[in-house]
Amino acid sequence: MDTFALILTVLVALGFAYTNGFHDSANAIATSVSTRALTPRAALAMAAVMNLLGAFLGSGVAKTVSEGLIQTPEGSKGMGILFAALLGAITWNMITWYFGLPSSSSHALFGGMVGAALAGGTTVYWSGVLDKIVAPMFLSPLIGLVAGYLVMTAILWIFRRANPHRAKRGFRIAQTVSAAGMALGHGLQDAQKTMGVVVMALVIADVEDYGDPIPTWVKLAAALMLSLGTYAGGWRIMRTLGRKIIELDPPQGFAAETTGASIMFATAYLFKAPISTTHVITSAIMGVGATKRVNAVRWGVAKNIVIGWFITMPAAAAVAACVFWLIQLVFSA
Structure with missing residues (x-):
């Protein structure tokens, strides 16, 4: 039964990586597709490959996810907590994908972990949640907004005499490079989140210890599922990012992607913080658009997206808690 529970939980974790891929594929390529720098299928193929490569560039974020948010639960109850956390995250990903809202898969996962842990009586490291999740949730969009504005302003000044x-x-042409950097950063950040959850499952099952290196098969499986999900594409969300916030041109798309990729690499390597690629690229697009004129940004759409950001963690937490209680009810009957 313990082996079956481990295999099932790992499979669900990889399922989460797949939904993360198609839910967040728009983050890397929506601007390139909307400006016609890349065709949709070429952009998705490039993003899938770069996601795969990015997954092997570090492990700091995975360590934060597996050790820094909740106390590792034990036994079959612990595996049930992790299973419920993943189902809560997947459920919220599917809901927001259906409505075309670029919410954060990362925060859906973190909310699921916290909700399932609370329902199962496992300790939540609130200082870790505050420092690694909540603070970046507020800071990364603000930094993305300001940095996007500044990068676009610099581009406008540098090329002010160029032929438009x-x-x-x-x-x-440059957007091909910036979109690749964005996809690489997405792989670096988001594949590691799945790796962290799988490592936690292996620790609960007493197969691995936290001091051990992340097994190669875990890295490869998480990276492949993220890449497959990316290639499947998230067209609903892509339309929101690429068209509904602001009509982007190639210089704006390049500025937004360069800003987003830079922030993701900096936070992964300097702070080992699992930030949301969705928050970063969306806020960067808003900042870039504001250089044109403030009312060029469709702030009504932006408001709905921001509201989605704030309800993601509690919504995923509530779903995960309900799943855990349902599991307990079924197995205690």
């Missing part, structure tokens, strides 16, 4: 049509062609 020639400059746009050049930035359309």
Whole structure:
């Protein structure tokens, strides 16, 4: 039974990685597709490959997820907590995907972990949740907004005397590089979150210890599922990011992607903080758009997205708690 529970939980974790991929694929490529720098299928293929490569660039975020948020639960009850956390995250991903809202898969996972832990009586490391999750949830969009504005302002000043049509062609080519960097950063951040959950499952099952290196098969499985999900594409969310917030041109798309990728790499390597790629790229698009004129950004759409950000963690936590109680009810009957 313990082996079956482990296998089932690992499979669900990989299922989460898949939903993360198609839910968040828009983060890396929506701007490139909307500006016609890349065709949709070419963009998705490139993003899938870069996600795969990015997954092998570090492990700091995985360590934060597996050790820094909740106390590792034990036994079959512990595996049930982790299983419920993942189902809560997947459920919220599917709901927000259906409505085309670019909410954070990362915060859905963290909310699921906290909700399931509370329902199961496991200790939540609130200082870790505050420092590694809540604080970056507020800071990363603010930094993305300001940095996007500044990067776009710098581009406008540097190319102020350039031929507009020639400059746009050049930035359309440059977007191939910036979109690849965004996808690489997405793989670095989001594949590690699944790795962290799988490592926690292996520790609960007494197969691995936290001091051990992350097994290669865990890295490869998480990376492949994220890449497969990315290639499947999240067209509903892509339309929201690429068109509904603001109509982007190639220089704006390049500025937003460069800003987002830079923030993701900096937070992964300097702070080992699992930030939301959704929050970063969405706020960067808003900052870039505001350089055109403030009312160029469709702030009504932006408001709905921000509201979605704030309800993601509690909503996923509530679903995860209900799943855990249902599991307990079934197995105690």
